[in-house]
Amino acid sequence: MTGRRRSFPHPFQTFSVRTACTAAVAAGASLIAGCGVLPGDPGGSREPVTVMTFAPEDTEATNMPGMPAMAEAYARWAASRGGVDSHELRVITCNEQNTPKGAATCARQAVDKGAVAVVGSYSQYGDAFMAPLEAAGIPFIGGFGVSDEEFTSYLSYPVNGGQAALLAGNGEQLADVCDKVSLVRPDSLAGDDLPDLLNAGLTRSKARESADILAADNATGYSGEARRARERAAEPTWAETAADGDRPGCVTAALGDRTETFFDSYRRLPEDGRNIRIASVMGSVGQPLIDSAGGRNGIYEGAYITGWYPDAADARWDPMRDVIRTHAFGDNSLDPADAGVQTTWIAYTVLEKAVRAIDSGTVTPGKISHILDQGLKVSTDGLTPDLRWGYEDMLGAARYPRMVNSSVTFQVVRDGRLVTQRQGFVDVGATLLDAS
Template identity: 90%
Template structure:
């Protein structure tokens, strides 16, 4: 990885003061960006700084999300250049979560130790490890990636999307009318155990049969056996649907995070057997960067069905984010505007901006942030999501995902090497999530 360099340990950094100079402090496993004394547009520099943390795994053997802390840092630079957020200097601490429970807990404890007002736009599958320290300190968790159950159950979590649950339910709905049989390749982990039920609930909306469940390690270097089993199971006909030109093809869908690329590389290497199968995945496992580096329109992903949370990456509603990346990321190659983690972090910081403006006082505290959200603050994300609000009446209330407030997904497809919209607008999978619960 170039552009930024971090160590792999998330040990707490030393204390520091940044009252008089522009400073970038890089410590063991954490970095902080701060502004300069009185910011342009700051009313006399009288408003207190706001400190937040963004954590994500980097340089691990499983899923890595370096673009999320990189987006947080770019956002801090942008806020500094534009006078802060409502006159408040924005301080961003980042931490390498390491894809381990210990790393997740260490990052959360560091947020507590550094006096963070919120954790914003972060990624971890170990919600039980990071939410407990945050809850004990009363620190809200805003706009996580949506990979852990606790993000949708904790009273201090404020999700901006429906998480992996909405993606899998949506993927089922997307495939229900185009596939005869679906094989799902998913992690052999606690986080992966919910995925078959979610996909099947979506398939059932189109009256399709249940998927074949193919378990796979989320840190393997090859998936030849799993690829062969998935192809064989997807090719087993159910004869439930016919198309004008004959029986619908089988489909192989995979949700393995970073290892999805490794899986489909193994799938590509299988000897031809004449079977007509389609492939599919969800955003966060397959995105435009992967499609580009694997051949674009001439690659394996041409024609693939992809379920996402947000508009496709070429949509004009991402223009401001792209401008911030172009101007304030300093060529950081981990920061791709088509990456779902980057997009989620941008939306999470958009929410933070609206909260700070809504509080409208000199001191921003964790309690004020959570109280403002609990009282039903309505947040516009400029059309990237439906308007977001976290009042009790706004939550889905599904048994396993009670705090989902945005159950919308988008259906995309790879055409001429680009992820483009398959169906205009978003699809609400709230009913499907309730069925899966």
Template identity: 60%
Template sequence: MCMHMTGRRLTNLLAYVTTAATGATLLTGCGVFPGATGGSREPVTVMTWAPDQTRATNMPGMPAMAQAYARWVNSQGGIDGHELRVLTCNEHNTSTGAAACARRAVHEKAVAVVGSYSQNGRAFMAPLEAAGIPYIGGYGISEDEFTSQLSYPVNGGQASLIAGHGLQLAESCRTVSLVRPDTLAGDKLPELLNSGLRKASQRNAVDIPAVEDAAEYTAQAGQARDKAGDEDGCVTAVLGERTQTFFDSFRRLPDDESGGATDDKSDAVRISSVLGSVGQPVIDRTGGARSPFEGAFVTGWYPEAGDKSWAPMRKVIQEHAFADNRVDPADAGVQTTWIAYTVLKEVIETLDEDKITATKIAHALDRGAQIDTGGLTPALRWKYEDLLGAPGFPRIVNHEVTFQVVRQGRLVAQKPGFVDVGETVLSAP
């Protein structure tokens, strides 16, 4: 570390900083970069954004994982001799915030946006497209991530999760109530879930829209329980960070008109969700084995958090995230960011050039650079013939999911391996 740096500057450099003025922070080094070949290889600047400290879904672990990745890779000599500089930005769960982050990436000459979360695809993709900046491994929450030619998704997004969840629930549920956000993105979820249910000749789910950032969901919880029924009924909620709030309201439903506490009636209904709305961190916070999620079905993109394929990521977190409790290896956002930076690293290494540009990265991906993620996903490649071509989600290349269940407070595999839901997504209207 440079001797002329003040302690205050070093602290700021390693902290996750968000301000209204810049919305971003830059993680850099100084002096002679270890591993660089005579200083001939230029640094590579990228950005990772996510919402933080908002009333809806927050993903602070994604920028924090990006910073830990930069510390790790730079300690190894960088990516093919290039120092990795990571800009982070709080997009505030607003279209204005997302657009501001994208403009910042353009202004700072980022060569890619990597491993980020935003529901505001239209707001951030336009500035990136105008500047030719690729969007690598976004969380998969916005439709634009699966339509823009400069987007390179590493998972099948909400589309694959929800369609796969329908398949998972069809094996155990007679009737399904779906509680989902009353948003444009949420409007697409019922048909995706139904496409999975119909694959097993099940009837459509009951659609229950809800405000995404509500403080409680008693009315929706009561409706969901009543519509699911007592005989093999299932209630699934996909409300992001507010899913926990919903199931808290669900547990508190009165058992009868006298207002007695719910016991048998709600317990007779199986609950479920998808990764990102429910994950190991949420289960841990809500009581582990005594969590309301005990026994819940969960559909994910990746292997369970305890799978050996995550060992390299865990090692990096242990050694380079220090005591940063935002970086949870069981968090789907952290996992997606790790995979996205794996893609970036492999692409830069295949280029083997002194100067890396956004155009070179995008061309390498378009020409068929194939990425091995160490078993966390199938091999990733974004040539035309690799695209699923589903209506609304044409750029899905990874359409595999995992079926998991909460047992003794841990998310574990319900069935081994991946489940291909490509045909199910294609069959959704």
């Protein structure tokens, strides 16, 4: 993510609602309220609804500043419409710092500030943030899908299939394209699951299992891993694989923020005439990275990318783009093509529909989780399949019992833009069950 970085206060620093409203133009505020309806002011007909969005910022690894920025813009948009079902929407943001301590601190702050939900957030440390939320009964709506707890906790309401669905879908996407596949993934406990997921997708189309290339998730270069990945994707030689339907080998990488570093090392390898295509998943590669790497003239041209949602140019994103244009005050951390921004938008859509479905005036964590548990059907206007979190709606896979949306989209980079490769959603639920 490039551009201006927003500064954030210490996680425990607070602002009065009036101060936050006065300074709403300053993107560094830690609390953005519906700045037209304040408790005790004329017109305040229902109690405010306070929520939190957290994500890592200004770290040496993963950074997702667009997610809290989207939450703040959504709050301003809600204020312009008189709130959410006449409730003022107060959004607290927190820098998760990409550490277990930071994740736990944000969760405790949500409890301390009376948040009724944590919405549209990112953290890989589910074991750190879910325990405080569960103890307080606070639902976690629409996380990015990078922690196991998002798909196991009884208070988690995921809006996508997370990393698991992306890897399974990437396998299905590449199965019809590639002769051999090398997977470059983190040498970590979380990374150990990725080969099984990719292979489950590959083998459903009777493709060969991938070569597993381990990589440190904090390296500054990956020349050795890039060389091994290319060699394994093209074994034994291109001349021999050409006889097998003239299909290329493929190198796919799922290293999060370090995917950019890996493919930078990969493009520096000397040409050897082998026919190799590259691939990845949303969250590791997105439109901002493609743009910064040279667009149509960069390494990602022709790459296969598995995502959760329609491509960023789809008209179904127009309402979100309008909100960003009108209520983000020029915050350049807010890119409508960013999967984190998109996830936060969808998560707040769920929150708003849950609040509107609550009959009584006061919104509480228990009422939100109850209304969702009872099978509230949430339309996202085609950005996902309709979402419901009733027992019968869940995938029920051993590792992902809370998953309700196992659909992905197949995209490809053409002329420097991520565009649709296959129309519609591809449900990888059966593949995930195989992998489990």
